Amino acid sequence: MEKEYPRPYLGASPRYSFVQSFIAQMSSKVYIMSEHSLSTHEMRLTLAQLDFWEEFSLHPxxxxxxxxxYLDIQGGIDPEALFKAIxxxxxxxxxxxxxxxxxxxxTKPMQHCDPCRLPKLQLIxxxxxxxxYQAASQMMQADVAAKLNLLTQPLSVQWLFKLGADRYLWxxxxxxxxxxxxxxxxxxxRCAKLYAHYLGKGDAGAPFHSFAQYLDEDQSYCASPRFEKDRAFWDDYLKSVPVALPILHKEDEYYGGEETGLSFEYELPKxxxxRMHxxxxxxxxxxxxxLVAISGLYLFYHYRQQDHDGQQALPLxxxxxxxxxxxxxxxxxxxxxxxxxxxxPKPEATLGExxxxxxxxxxxxxxxxxxxIEQLAxxxxxxxxxxxxxxxxxxxxPFDAPEFEGCTVKHQVLASGPGDGFNITYRGRSDAEALILSIDADPSMFQPQEFEQHSQALLAFLEQVLDGSAINIRCDQLLK
Structure with missing residues (x-):
């Protein structure tokens, strides 16, 4: 029988992150491992890992x-507890x-956990x-831009910058x-939970599950009836809409070299x-x-306007x-x-429908x-x-910054991997406060002026759709 694990809800509380909720559930367990040992036996790569391995092999x-x-942590910081928690x-x-x-x-790669590869926390x-702060930013940006060999180099770093007695960047x-x-x-x-524990403000909670456990579970899934049901669902779904999904030859992937990608960022007003809520x-x-549905509708009508054949469906x-x-x-x-x-969308259907x-x-x-998706391909x-x-x-x-006891924390994403073509990202708290809209595009596919018009048109579409009276408008009237 498949073991049940806590399933956090992504909606309800406006002030309680679903990540924090999940950790609270896990921490309520009475077991705490005093020693978390690494499994060093040989392991296969997952399908997701093999995709990135192939990318590395073609573009080393x-x-x-x-x-x-990075986390910008400010306040009454206990350096020893923070260092130990990390x-x-x-x-x-x-x-x-x-x-x-x-x-x-x-010819196929394998992997194992090597204790020597665990990153040592560096206090700078x-x-x-x-x-x-500027000095730390320069060091972080240089590290992000550095080449990384998957065969010869450690795959992670952990740096703790001390900017002052009451400010650290992790x-x-x-x-x-x-x-x-x-x-x-x-x-x-997890680190925030342990930091509070080392300050005497709560239990340590449960340690993470091991990667080997996940691989065993995934192997069981691939041999299960659920796997076959999932395969049938996606096969039927792809057949339901006669639209060819675009395909990329990995050796032709272009990462821009010195060319800077197009980007747009905007904080949505309160x-x-x-109205969105x-x-x-x-x-x-x-x-x-x-937001996914609204963005998808905007892109459908935008691309349909560019397609004189009248695009019937858009793969998002x-x-x-x-x-x-x-x-x-x-x-x-x-x-x-x-x-x-x-x-x-059906032309006669309303936005609400x-x-x-x-x-x-x-x-x-x-x-x-x-x-x-690799199996689907x-x-x-x-x-x-x-x-x-x-x-x-x-x-x-919708991720909240972790709460470090007695401190204020700002969370910053420096890099999240490459994207294809045109990407829309909404990043904010679980209650949608401080919600940032980011749009990124491949400069080989868009002219700067076209990209700027695209970005402004999306904002205008959000304003139009999030007007409560738009719910009863027919979809084919939305961009007119």
Missing amino acids: DQPVSTVAH ETTVHETDVLALRFYIPEGQ DLQDRADP YIRAHHIILDGFGMVLIEQ PLIN QIAAQMEMGWPDL WLPFMNRWGSVGAYMPALLVNILPLFIQ TLSQLSCTLRKQRAHGRYR TDQGLSEGTRYFFSPLVNVL
């Missing part, structure tokens, strides 16, 4: 798949110790610099082959966020799903958390999935979201060295 000189965050968290996170290698006589004192960098963005958040939240409640859907790519009901829900690693959502239909489809897809006959072209992509990241 491109530092493209780096994920990096070190303990790192020791629990066994993927930070992964070493990749190709066994003699074979910059108090004597004229501008300590910098975490890793290759995407071992960590995704949610894995980074788990690390940060009145707009309030009202409409989400009216439609009985979470606000992240509402969405990252899926792919963790709930699994040991992966409490284990930092690369688990995020990417799956297609077809945007195909279309939003309801998309919300229903998203719920169905999440029930089958463990099925990997194989099922659909994609050859080795190719993958789907994940554009346009919409990502909503």
Whole structure:
């Protein structure tokens, strides 16, 4: 029987992050491991890891798949407790110790946890610099831009910058082959829990599950009836809409060299966020799903205007958390999935009807979201060295900054890996406060003026749709 794990709810409390909620559930367990040992036996790579391995093999000189965050921690900091909390968290996170290698006589890579690869926390004192924050920023940016060899170099660093007696920056960098963005958040939240514990403000909670546990569970999933049901769902879904998904030859991937990508960033105003909450409640859907649906509709009508043949459906790519009901829900690693959502509004349907239909489809897809996009590509006959072209992509990241006892914390994402073509990201707290809209595009696909018009048009569309009176407007009237 498949073991049940806590399943956090992504909606309810406006002041309590679902990540914090999950950690609270885990911490209520009575077991605490006094020693978190690393499993050093040989392990296969997951399908997601193999995709990044192939990227590295084809483009070894491109530092493209780096994920990096930092926390700006200010206040009455206990340096010893902070240092110990970070070190303990790192020791629990066994993927930070992964070493990749190709066994003699074979062509496929394998991996194992090497204790020597665990990153040592480096304390970097910059108090004597004229501008300590600027000095730290330069060091972090240089590290993000550095090349990383998956065969010869450690895959993560942990730096703690001391900018003053009451201010520290904790910098975490890793290759995407071992960590995704949610894995980074788990690390940060776990450290905050341990920091409070070392201050005598609560128990230590449970350590992370091991990567080997996840691999065993994933192998069982692939041999289970659930796997076959998921395969059938996605096969039927792709057949339901006669639209070809775009394909990319990995050897042709271009990472821009010295060329800077196009980007736009805007903090959504409070009145707009309030209306978003009202409409989400009216439609009985979470606000992240509402933003996905609105963005998808905008992109559908935008691309249809560019397509004289009258595009009937738009494949929209969405990252899926792919963790709930699994040991992966409490284990930092690369688990995020990417799956297609077809945007195909009926011209006679109202906006409200279309939003309801998309919300229903998203719920169905999440029930089958463990099925990997790499497996789906194989099922659909994609050859080795190719993958789907994940554009346009919409990502909503409702993550709260961790709460360090007695301190204020600001969370900053420095790198989240490369994107394809055109990407829309909404990043903010779980209650949608301080919600930032980021748009990124490949400069080889868009002229700067076209990109700017695109960005402003999306903002105007958000304003139009989040006007409560738009719910009863027919979809084919939205951009007129």
